[in-house]
Amino acid sequence: MKKRVYLITGFMCDERIWSKVEALLQDSYEFIHIPIPNENSFEKIVEKIDIDDENINLIGFSLGGYIASYYALNNFSKINKVLVISSTLCSLNSDEIKQRQNALKLTKEYGFSILNDKKIKTLIENKDDKNLIALIKDMYKNSGKELFLNLLTATTYRKDLSQNLINSNINFNFLYSKDDILLNKNWLMNMKENKKFLFECIKSSSHMIPLEKADYLKDYITRIIN
Template structure:
């Protein structure tokens, strides 16, 4: 088990709760573990307020770890609270914003949900999160299905509307003087690896990890690797 003697704040992705981080938390012994419950938020302002509240609770500077939508909120929060952030780890997040394809998918999803509020997450949508091999590993897809069933489509609609489209933060993040780590799955269709790599080329100080054989849900499917990366990076950037 890795030990982190620091304050670390975790931010979840769309339609996720603490369960998205559980496999990683189980491998980490963290001095002060904080969590921003973005699933409670009704708007982008709520998400930022929840996160700022957790930042203010930290004992000293906090290390931000944001996954997907949580990466977007972590980036915005770091830009707004620079003096209180020790480092930022962005996982499965594209600083350039959502692709046109993903924007179209979300618009279609909102239309479908307006017609059928009880619609369930289909296999086609799951296929955007996992590789084919990962889909056959029932535990990980089931975690995503369980979170959707428990949080409900109203949460999904609120989160999509609150964070779509996403502001292009690439230029602001390039000038952000805070240690940064970026982790992406090679087969991620949402935060595409080539975009993330392009961002890191313009910010050489950022630590880039592109994991092969995995897609958007790498915090579930590659929890041990991501845990090691977080522990090493945070330890290297601790006061």
């Protein structure tokens, strides 16, 4: 019988973010996708996630890593393991908050626009991969304006989960790229001092680990879940 693994995607992504690693592990695991609920508050997002299982292996990518961790902390009796990919579970700094507030204002005034190539290239390691860039653009476009506005509103003012993690008995595991510009390096250094969590670092700049480092992620999932 295949082990069930629940997947939560990232900001303005869809199931395709997992397509490569799913193809590599389809004979070993049953993957169940959990889309981020289209709600304008974080509490509503987590409330809408309903996993009917008593031994949950949960993987979250980027924003999905934060959501997965928040869900796990509130449903600890049902959790087996949590894998957090490309995510630091902390509050946003003042610059990040201002950027999000500006994005909200511009989108409401002038409409929704997809990511440009320059922005996408800051998230990936292989900056010449036109198919990868096109996929990220398409996921962003398909997610749409309403989800964009709701997710920005719901997740800009998020709390640091450090103490909650430390006080829990949940098996949290973290995989990230060394030079991922979206991660809070201070948070990582502080949390790595607590030996109850497993942190694994890839020598890469990629934020999009599931798409660019699928072979590595395949091995990581196999090691952690098994």
